[in-house]
Amino acid sequence: MNFYQQIVKQKLKTITPEQLVAYSQDYDLPITVSQAKKILHLARTNDINIFDPKERKKWVRELAKITSPEIAKKANELFLKFVQKK
Numbered sequence: 001m002n003f004y005q006q007i008v009k010q011k012l013k014t015i016t017p018e019q020l021v022a023y024s025q026d027y028d029l030p031i032t033v034s035q036a037k038k039i040l041h042l043a044r045t046n047d048i049n050i051f052d053p054k055e056r057k058k059w060v061r062e063l064a065k066i067t068s069p070e071i072a073k074k075a076n077e078l079f080l081k082f083v084q085k086k
Contacts, residue, residue, distance in 0.1 A: 004082075005051055012043045029074050031067055038066045050079050 015023075017036035024031045031039070042048075042062055049055045056079055064072035 002051075005049065008050065012040070015040065027074075027078055029071050029078070031071065035067050039063065042066070051083055056083075 017033050017040060020036040020040060021031055021033055024036070048059045050059060056076070060072045060076045060079075063075055
């Protein structure tokens, strides 16, 4: 596991739903606190590696079920930018 993966995993363990909502608004990905709770539950109960294309695709599909296809698409674009900067 590389440094970026460790940072992402640690942040997912400590972020609150309210903080996730605030971050989502910063990136024009508006979600509700209820959706944030579901997203964090999914992220914390499944070992999802956004750096792996297959796992990221699976994560985006789950995200679309919780939020909307449009938000999931925007989130995937954000993930791709993040992954490419590593």
